[in-house]
Amino acid sequence: KQEVTQIPAALSVPEGENLVLNCSFTDSAIYNLQWFRQDPGKGLTSLLLIQSSQREQTSGRLNASLDKSSGRSTLYIAASQPGDSATYLCAVDSGYSTLTFGKGTMLLVSP
Amino acid sequence: GAVVSQHPSWVICKSGTSVKIECRSLDFQATTMFWYRQFPKQSLMLMATSNEGSKATYEQGVEKDKFLINHASLTLSTLTVTSAHPEDSSFYICSARGGQGDTQYFGPGTRLTVL
Numbered sequence: 001k002q003e004v005t006q007i008p009a010a011l012s013v014p015e016g017e018n019l020v021l022n023c024s025f026t027d028s029a030i031y032n033l034q035w036f037r038q039d040p041g042k043g044l045t046s047l048l049l050i051q052s053s054q055r056e057q058t059s060g061r062l063n064a065s066l067d068k069s070s071g072r073s074t075l076y077i078a079a080s081q082p083g084d085s086a087t088y089l090c091a092v093d094s095g096y097s098t099l100t101f102g103k104g105t106m107l108l109v110s111p
Numbered sequence: 112g113a114v115v116s117q118h119p120s121w122v123i124c125k126s127g128t129s130v131k132i133e134c135r136s137l138d139f140q141a142t143t144m145f146w147y148r149q150f151p152k153q154s155l156m157l158m159a160t161s162n163e164g165s166k167a168t169y170e171q172g173v174e175k176d177k178f179l180i181n182h183a184s185l186t187l188s189t190l191t192v193t194s195a196h197p198e199d200s201s202f203y204i205c206s207a208r209g210g211q212g213d214t215q216y217f218g219p220g221t222r223l224t225v226l
Contacts, residue, residue, distance in 0.1 A: 004154075036217075041202075041220075041222060042219060042220065043117075043204055043217050043218055043219035043220040044155075044204065044217040045217075046214070046216075046217070049214060089154075089155070091155075098145070098157050098160060099145075099155075099157070099215065100157075101154040101155040101156075102154060103152070103153060103154045104154070
């Protein structure tokens with residue numbers, strides 16, 4: 001059974017810092033991995049999707065990497081802003097189109 | 112991009128009543144819809160997978176008679192929480208995808224509070 005772990009559970013940084021969120025998964029036989037953003041009481045916004053054959057994806061200030069063999073992914077946020085404050089979720093699709101989610105990293109970026 | 116809506120966005124009900132939550136794909140046909148539940152500070156957990164026109168497949172530990180799922184059309188799936196109890200209070204999120212291997216698009220979620 002796939003298990004997804006995210007570290008740290010919470011992170012507080014001043015505005016402007018670059019930061020890294022970590023995601024690890026136990027079964028490396030994955031179809032793809034997604035990073036989502038969730039604002040309090042809201043649904044999910046997909047940020048980046050990395051196919052199993054890819055090593056990284058970039059969108060604006062966000063860069064996600066995938067090392068399937070080691071069961072790890074990182075989400076890099078450059079020049080963080082207060083508007084980036086949210087919970088970031090990592091989810092793995094193990095090939096049956098059902099997603100296994102981590103518990104998320106709660107990010108707070110202070111002005 | 113593809114849009115998935117949910118209705119209502121929040122609902123408060125008395126214990127013992129039933130609540131229906133709708134999930135709609137607005138600009139694409141969703142052959143498969145997924146229902147997730149999220150308790151505070153916990154992961155989203157898949158409850159069930161529904162394919163249009165067929166019975167839903169429930170995850171282990173999810174009572175199919177309590178959480179009724181109907182996927183009657185390619186754009187609509189409903190989740191009915193029957194005889195709701197306070198422990199059913201949670202955030203329910205649906206997602207939809209067009210075809211096998213396609214990206215899942217998530218709805219905004221429904222906050223259910225059972226008094």
